[in-house]
Amino acid sequence: MVEIKLPGNPIYQLKIRDISYEGVGVLVRPDSKLLRLIEIGHEISIKLVLPRNYTGPSGNLRARVEHVTEIQDSPYRGHMIVGLSWLTGINSR
Numbered sequence: 001m002v003e004i005k006l007p008g009n010p011i012y013q014l015k016i017r018d019i020s021y022e023g024v025g026v027l028v029r030p031d032s033k034l035l036r037l038i039e040i041g042h043e044i045s046i047k048l049v050l051p052r053n054y055t056g057p058s059g060n061l062r063a064r065v066e067h068v069t070e071i072q073d074s075p076y077r078g079h080m081i082v083g084l085s086w087l088t089g090i091n092s093r
Contacts, residue, residue, distance in 0.1 A: 001014065001016065001048075002049070004046050005047075027079050030079060034082075035082075043062060063086055064084065
């Protein structure tokens with residue numbers, strides 16, 4: 001899960017669709033206010049919360065919004081993928 005907190009707004013808790021050491025893709029409902037608050041190139045602080053015993057990146061990170069793309073197929077058809085790239089180092093736990 002990714003938590004995004006933008007000033008003056010609630011914390012958005014989003015499911016991860018894919019993750020790597022370069023960034024993460026998160027699922028966003030097409031009617032989410034978050035999509036109106038972010039723009040490509042926008043730098044944000046996020047908290048990456050992963051399941052126990054997961055050996056990938058986690059913790060508080062800075063990220064840049066790289067893309068917002070509509071999912072065309074899969075059970076999440078119509079949802080959006082927000083692609084975030086890491087701006088700070090990531091920790092493996």
